[in-house]
Amino acid sequence: FDADAPAPMVRRRVAAHAPSFLRTSTVALLLAASPSPSPPSAASAMRIVVQRVKRASVRVGGETVSSIGPGALALVGLHEDDTEDDLAHCCRRLLAAKLWENDNGALWRHGVKQRGLELLCVSQFTLYGTLSKKNQPDYKRSMKAAPARELYGKFMGMLADGYEKDKISDGRFGEMMDVDLVNDGPVTIMIESNPTPGRMEEGKSNNGESSSADD
Numbered sequence: 585f586d587a588d589a590p591a592p593m594v595r596r597r598v599a600a601h602a603p604s605f606l607r608t609s610t611v612a613l614l615l616a617a618s619p620s621p622s623p624p625s626a627a628s629a630m631r632i633v634v635q636r637v638k639r640a641s642v643r644v645g646g647e648t649v650s651s652i653g654p655g656a657l658a659l660v661g662l663h664e665d666d667t668e669d670d671l672a673h674c675c676r677r678l679l680a681a682k683l684w685e686n687d688n689g690a691l692w693r694h695g696v697k698q699r700g701l702e703l704l705c706v707s708q709f710t711l712y713g714t715l716s717k718k719n720q721p722d723y724k725r726s727m728k729a730a731p732a733r734e735l736y737g738k739f740m741g742m743l744a745d746g747y748e749k750d751k752i753s754d755g756r757f758g759e760m761m762d763v764d765l766v767n768d769g770p771v772t773i774m775i776e777s778n779p780t781p782g783r784m785e786e787g788k789s790n791n792g793e794s795s796s797a798d799d
Contacts, residue, residue, distance in 0.1 A: 629778035630670040631661040631711045636683045636771035640704050642755040643762040650753040655702035656683065657765050661711030662727040662735055670777035671735060675742040677775045678703070697747055705743070706755040706763055707736050733757055 634656050641651035658678060663670075679697055686693035696703055709726040716722050727735065736757055743752050755761050 629663055629776040630666045630674045631663070632674055632678060632775040633659040633661075633708070633711065634678065634681060634683070634773050634775060635659075635765065636768045637704075638766040638768045640763070640765035642704070642706060642753075643764070644756050644759045649756055650704055652702035652704045652753055654768070655704070655751075656681070656696055657763070658703060658705045659708040659711060660705050660736065660739065661708050662732045663712060664725055664727045666727060666735060666777070668735070668738065671739045671742055673777045674775055675739060675746055679743065679746050681773065681775065683771055683773070696751075700751075702751045702753065703743065703747070704753045704755075705740060706761065707732070707757045729758060 635658075637652070637655060637657050639651070639653055640655075640657040642649050656678075660674075680695050682692050682695050684694045684699050684701075685691050686698075709723055709732065710721070712726040713721040713723050714725070726732070740752065740754055755763070
């Protein structure tokens, strides 16, 4: 038979032409030699939880370090495999996320840039936390502190370059923070640079309206 033929074709040829006493054992060997599909790998992606807010602020050690009025609060998590490409993708998506109505009252039409709203980012490595068998959090998929600090800084720079620097606020990387907010809606979405298969990153609103319109 043709050694380069696909495995299913080879099996059919064997079944048709091999002596009967050889058919079962030969087909079994071919099945055993056929490559089995690889299990899906765990998704690696930069992850951002975005909340539409009426106001939000961050306090560190009792001191308010950042505060915004109407806009969005973004909890930013970096995966251990993230690169600058992931940063650029999430930056574009975050600034373009249409969480507000337009001037005519149509839902899900405008993003922060179109509305001239503020954006507060908070570094959040716990977004990649998982629970062990003992129900203890494990953060091994999160990027280590030193490279994460560097990439997070670059991400904040991308946001400032893509919008207006004075409308972009930040928490304090690596610090224990008290985050206060009033969620407007509530509206909360997740943005990932490599969305998990089978889960849409965007879709329809609760009332069934598409979120893809631009006006």
